[in-house]
Every structure is written in structure tokens, then in C-alpha cells.
Amino acid sequence: MRAIVQDRYGDTEVLRLEEVERPEPGREQVLIRVRAAGVDPGVWHVMAGRPLGVRPAFGIRGPRQRTRGTDVAGIVEAVGPGVTRFAPGDEVFGVAAGSFADFTLASSEKGLAPKPAGVSFAEAAVIPISGCTALQGLRAGGLAAGTRVLVLGASGGVGSFAVQLAKVVGAHVTGVASADKLDLVSDLGADEVLDYTRQDPVDGTRRYDLILDTGGNRPLRELRRALTAEGSLVIVGGEGGRGLLGGFERAMLAAPALSLVTRQRLRGLMAVTRHDDLVTLTEWVEASRVRAPLDRTFPLGEAADAIRYLHAGKVRGKIAITI
Structure with missing residues (x-):
């Protein structure tokens, strides 16, 4: 073969x-x-x-x-x-x-x-991988109806599923992407879209209950200022970093350690593709709620x-x- x-x-x-x-x-x-x-x-x-x-x-x-x-x-x-x-x-x-x-x-x-x-x-x-990662990341962040969600990297693999899955549950979703991909994010159902090249999505002028960071490398202090006092940050990936762990240390080490001394919940995600989650995604795809x-x-x-x-x-x- x-x-x-x-x-x-x-x-x-x-x-x-x-x-x-x-x-x-x-x-x-x-x-x-x-x-x-x-x-x-x-x-x-x-x-x-x-x-x-x-x-x-x-x-x-x-x-x-x-x-x-x-x-x-x-x-x-x-x-x-x-x-x-x-x-x-x-x-x-x-x-x-x-x-x-x-x-x-x-x-x-x-x-x-x-x-x-x-x-x-x-x-x-x-x-499979992107859909299950998005689903597990949103669950880890305590997603529920009415949750204000910020998806960083909303036009990427995990982000594009996260936008849709959050809307299925009834969240208010803000998706962040580059200007040439904002139309995709809107089409996926985001309530608001932000062009990160023109506006800092975590400058603190807006607060979110849940931030899903799908592959950037922003410092935790910047991400935290966009969270509510008891909000959740879930980090998926760490593209663009340097050193032995290439940026993944934010999720693996820094976020869990900082979460011990703040009311905000900060964590990295190690997703696993599971049969039950694939079945859940299948149901929503077949019902035309996720594509x-x-x-x-x-x-x-x-x-x-x-x-x-x-x-x-x-x-x-x-x-x-x-x-």
C-alpha cells in the first residue's frame, strides 16, 4: 500500500x-x-x-x-x-x-x-481531533447557556468548532481572527467578531466568563485581564513559543500554578479523542447544528x-x- x-x-x-x-x-x-x-x-x-x-x-x-x-x-x-x-x-x-x-x-x-x-x-x-478538543475545552471551562465566551483563533481547526459548539449550548460568542477570515467566523455563528490586527481582544475593556485560547502565546497576565473575577481560561496548544517546550509551558506549568492563588480558573488541556464525544459531535452534525x-x-x-x-x-x- x-x-x-x-x-x-x-x-x-x-x-x-x-x-x-x-x-x-x-x-x-x-x-x-x-x-x-x-x-x-x-x-x-x-x-x-x-x-x-x-x-x-x-x-x-x-x-x-x-x-x-x-x-x-x-x-x-x-x-x-x-x-x-x-x-x-x-x-x-x-x-x-x-x-x-x-x-x-x-x-x-x-x-x-x-x-x-x-x-x-x-x-x-x-x-475528530479538533472537534473533540473544542468540546472538551469548553466543558473544562464550565460552558453553559448565557456564558460569555471569547475564542482566540476562531478561524482555526479547534476554534472553528468551538464557536459552533458554544452556540449550540446557548453561549454568547466572540470570535477572534485576522481580517480575511472574519467572514468565516461570522458564518459559523459568532455573535461578535474581532480583528486581532486592529483591536486587542484582551485589553480589559470587555470581560468574559470563558476564554478558549486555541494556539496563541499571549502572556497569562494579558489573558487574565479579560476574564471575570471567577472566569475560566482554557489553553489549547502554544504555537509560536520558544525554548524546550515551545510555549506549551503556559498550559502545562504556569496556568495550573497561578490558578492556585486566584479565583480565576486557569488550565491547559490535553484532549483525548473518545468514542462518546465523537457520537455527540455526530448527533449535532447530522442535525445540522455543527458543520x-x-x-x-x-x-x-x-x-x-x-x-x-x-x-x-x-x-x-x-x-x-x-x-
Whole structure:
């Protein structure tokens, strides 16, 4: 089968399309014929091995998992012993290590669910990681009807789902993006939109019950001044930082420590793609209350171009690899 593989860390030049042996499912594994795979920032981090502090988890000299990609949508080809939820021929979506390939293995049923009806495989493939992260981030922040929510990075993968999910619950949502993406954020349902190049969204002139920071690197003191006295800050990612942890120390270390001495609740989020959350997202997608904001697709052989497009900040919503 074909797969996008790499043997060392680096920029997109380390990726190559190669013929590899097709995997076979073991116990509690599902073999998926991939129809589409989502592209998210995690793909770039594993490819580049950056920040350096993550390499013990990925592999010191090169990634242990040679094939890139995690988000997936496709058709079950075969199942291993112990699998009860799925059967060959089922259309599924979720996460599976090495989804930039003709076939991939999902090592557990817990990260898969039936594909939402009425959407393409490409649309389904961009939902799992970003959708579950947005859902879990909003829950962690205490989202409820009437909550005033600020979404930083509202035109990105997690942010575009967060805007929609907050509106489903009945929150008042302000979305922050660059000028050329404000129309997307409005179309996703935001009550207000702010262009961060012209207005500082956390200057303290407005206060929010919940701020979801989906990948910036603003100092905590700036984010806190836009929170109510008992508001919640949930940090997802930390793009653009320096040092061993590349900015992720805000979420992993600084926010939890500061939360011990203030009434404001500050935390980072380590999201996990779960079957139950995928089912929840499916229900809202099928009810047309949430949609997959698919910008464009790339064929498997152009996976490097897709990652460059994402890392350059050009994406409006999400992109997918189609196979």
C-alpha cells in the first residue's frame, strides 16, 4: 500500500510517498481503508520533532511511528479478535496512527465512531481531533447557556468548532481572527467578531466568563485581564513559543500554578479523542447544528503541500488529505 513516511525529523522535505506492507489487525484492532485524513498542527509537530521537549514521547532521533497522520475517515476492511463495535464494510471516523496511507490500524474501538450521515469522508476526517478538543475545552471551562465566551483563533481547526459548539449550548460568542477570515467566523455563528490586527481582544475593556485560547502565546497576565473575577481560561496548544517546550509551558506549568492563588480558573488541556464525544459531535452534525468547516483537500501525494499550507496559517477552518 502507499503511505507518507519519514525516518528523521525536519521540514516537509523529510516526507516521502512510499510503498509499504499493509498492516493486519491484531487483538482489539480495526483495519481501515482510508478515504480521507485530517491535517492538524500535531502532524507538523511530530514531523518536525518540535518543540524538542516532546521528542521523548515521539522518538529521540526520529519518530517511532513512521507514517504521518492521525485523524481518519474510511471503511472498515477487517477487525481483529475482541472487536465488537464494528464490522467490515462499516463507515467510520476517528483517530488511527498513520492515517496518511491507503490503510491504517486503529488500535482500539474507543477512538472510533460511525461516520456521520450526509457528510463526505473528507468532512468527517477533519472532525475528530479538533472537534473533540473544542468540546472538551469548553466543558473544562464550565460552558453553559448565557456564558460569555471569547475564542482566540476562531478561524482555526479547534476554534472553528468551538464557536459552533458554544452556540449550540446557548453561549454568547466572540470570535477572534485576522481580517480575511472574519467572514468565516461570522458564518459559523459568532455573535461578535474581532480583528486581532486592529483591536486587542484582551485589553480589559470587555470581560468574559470563558476564554478558549486555541494556539496563541499571549502572556497569562494579558489573558487574565479579560476574564471575570471567577472566569475560566482554557489553553489549547502554544504555537509560536520558544525554548524546550515551545510555549506549551503556559498550559502545562504556569496556568495550573497561578490558578492556585486566584479565583480565576486557569488550565491547559490535553484532549483525548473518545468514542462518546465523537457520537455527540455526530448527533449535532447530522442535525445540522455543527458543520465541518472544510477549506480544501489535497491528494495523498501532496501531503507535504498540505502541511506547508497549514503551517503558513493560510487555512480557513480545516484541510484534509483524500485517498
